[in-house]
Amino acid sequence: MSDKIAETTFPGAAELFSLAGRTALITGASGGLGLAFAHMLHGAGAQVILAARNEARLAAAAAALGERAEAARLDVTDDASIDACLAGLAARGVVADIIVNNAGIAAPKPAIEQSAADWDAVLAVNLRGAFLVARAAARRLIAAGRPGSIINIASILGIRVGSHLASYTAAKAGLLHLTRSLAIEFARHQIRVNALAPGYIETDMNSGFFATEAGQAMIRRIPQRRLGTPRDLAGPLLLLASDAGAHMTGATIVVDGGHTVNSI
């Protein structure tokens, strides 16, 4: 080790991962993982903006977080609603510098039964929506001359496939490549763009399925023999959001208990 490196002082974890002074906007944050992400970022010191369509649920979720939390109406499929949300913040001098593209939907059914409307709806939220939010947020950051971190919530279904989820897997695979494309373009503006690809995470929405025989069989295919929990995503999320991940852009962090490396 050269003397120069040996003499370097490295910050402690609290300083490295601190989000004090940052403002995080999380889409689809009225429940599920989005709300958990809001709690994680808030816990690291960020001001959080919970953004989604259901204002009543959002307001209650923001109130539960207390100080440094607020709700904002935002539909990721509607460019005007995204602009209105960010303009409303800008009018108060607030620029979101951590963006979590979390809003997502699926239309689980066999491909031959998927309608054009099913396909469009899934792509509109998971892929087009993430692009519109990232683009709008980056425009604001660039105009303000501020650095930022955009985190796209993908899925291991963007890397491997599962049946009856053709539109979802295609959208998430597209989101991973969009992450890399935006990373190249935004790097010169000090805006990082990364993806988090969770495996199966137990939430209120899917716990019923994982209690069934089919669900239990799926868990047996995960090398760690367990589902992920929202808490398992906290470290990777904070790494991407904070200066701890300052040199990371265009990366995908897989958090899946080894699911994507299971034996063939």
Ligand code: NAD
């Ligand atoms: P969820 O259904 O509980 O949450 C999705 C959220 O997105 C909801 O709050 C919903 O209202 C919001 N949303 C949908 N359409 C929207 C729109 N047009 N505008 C704004 N918000 C909209 O699902 P979740 O399990 O919490 O999933 C969150 C994200 O994590 C999704 O992108 C999902 O694909 C991804 N993911 C989840 C898992 C898992 O196991 N739960 C695994 C991998 C990836």
